[in-house]
Amino acid sequence: MDSPIENYLRRIHAEIAGMKDGHPYSAIPAMANVDPDHFGIALATADGYVYEVGDTREEFSIQSISKPFTYGLALSDLGMDAVDEKVDVEPSGDSFNEISLAEGTGRPANAMINAGALTATSLVKGSGGRSRFKRILDTYSAFAGRSLDVSERIYASELKSGHRNTALAYLLRSFGIIESDPKPIIEDYFRQCSVLVNARDLALMAATLANGGRHPLSGDEVLDLFSVERVLSVMTTCGMYDDAGSWISNVGMPAKSGVAGGILAVLPGQVGLAVYSPPLDEHGNSVRGVAVSQRLSSDLGLHFVRAARTGRSAIRAIYDITATPSGIRRTDEAAEILAGHGHRVQVIELNGDLLFAGAESMVRALSDLPDEVEIVVADLRSVDEVSDVAIRLIAEAEDMLRRDGRELALVDVEGSVTDALQELGRDTASFTTRSAAVEWCENRLLEGHGSELVLPASINPADSPALSPLRPEEAGLLQDMMEERTYDDGDVVRRVGQRFGGVFFIVSGHITTSMPGPDGSRVKLATLGPGMTFGEMAMGEDKRQETTVKASGPLKVMVLTADSIDELAAKDPILSMNLWKALTQDAYTRVEQYLREAAVRIHD
The missing domain is CATH 3.30.750.24 (STAS domain)
Known part of the structure; x- marks a missing residue:
């Protein structure tokens, strides 16, 4: 069966693909000639199932979407206090490439703008034989669930044209925010922005954040929960730059965009969303990506205010x-x-x-x-x-x-x-x-x-399962000794505590049996239909009815009364004995079924 969610995403994709606003980012020459019609949507659940529509396997550079993950790595390495000394957590209200440094200290406003992202990159150190960038790339790959690569062409273009970021790094060095030579930090920052991903990768990276830092497919803890909380908090207030207020109002998910046309959004505990479409708006965000995010948030109830509870499988x-x-x-x-x-x-x-x-x-x-x-x-x-x-x-x-x-x-x-x-x-x-x-x-x-005989509307006692062990002439003699009785819907046929009144054979209609529960309410035990019997259980030691029997709709029964049973025992003891054998065999079958159902009814 097709998935309703996939069908929904196809409809949204077809509808929003017609949007032609915006233009691909051109400040990095290697990215200027991208096809503006590329458009993919990927939605990954917190347990790792990915819905994909469109160009979800088309690779593009991660760009600024790298920032939350490098920031998280720095937090994991150094702790919040040490990182907070170098980069703040306040919304700047500025564009992604504004200076936005605190007067006097030079501390960047947050890790989502370029100045803060350069600082976060500088805080990551090489370790265990791995360079700083190798650790950054390994972290991105762990989030994506596959090995990622760098586009050397985009990296070279960034290195050649990234004058503003180069200037920002040296300015940060002058304030002591960056404590070492800025050049290798700038190179590593440009490399991290040049890592190639696709929409599916970003959806799983988002789902890993949604899952508290544990990759939903591999089960590996990629980032500790405390760092995830800080990363998502900063993404909520700062991830969409000078459009953050509108985003959190209309979409309501922590998010990050990149100038290559990617948008990543996270609904903690539930889903990760990724959209790829190169044309950007005036804020540097994908036009179609914003439209998809707003639409899904509204249609699927993904705003954090409406979807505050965990999204583990129901x-x-x-x-x-x-x-x-x-x-x-x-x-x-x-x-x-x-x-x-x-x-x-x-x-x-x-x-x-x-x-x-x-x-x-x-x-x-x-x-x-x-x-x-x-x-x-x-x-x-x-x-x-x-x-x-x-x-x-x-x-x-x-x-x-x-x-x-x-x-x-x-x-x-x-x-x-x-x-x-x-x-x-x-x-x-x-x-x-x-x-x-x-x-x-x-x-x-x-x-x-089954055949029409499997659910017959009417069965004579002589043809009932209870009397099947008897010879046909014996079953016929017993039927001739029975009384016919009819009941309307809801009529009580037998009550708890009544003395044994005979064996009742259902000819047509249904009955329900029930008994008092621990709290005084009625507990339904069974429904019986044509060909079935009731009443024989009252032949026990105290000869009392143990359940209440009610007609469920119009009911017709034939009753082998207690008096008729006594008369049969006196006149034809062999038939009487065969009757009891047949009823006992039927009773054992029924008790076995009741025991099998008892465990099930504990949940009812």
């Missing part, structure tokens, strides 16, 4: 219904069909919040289901908040399931998700308990994979 468990059968006692033929086809129904248990990240993990699981799956049950009982974007994604996922000939059902106790889907025009099957949902699914499987 999926608690996935299993098929052979592990969680309903409470209905089936015929042997029906049980065999369900055992053979139960894998065609998958239950997805969800928990926590269904914000974007949680809903994404759910629809991704739907997209990955095997082709033979026919029905999906989304169990929402442990879900807390469900966002509007989650509702829309569930609706789109249901549409895709239906186009593939599949069905979606919900376990929705309060019915709020079901109601929201109805407002969007979806009539989704919904149930208040998992047992009811599984029962519905079992019936759908039996209808699709």
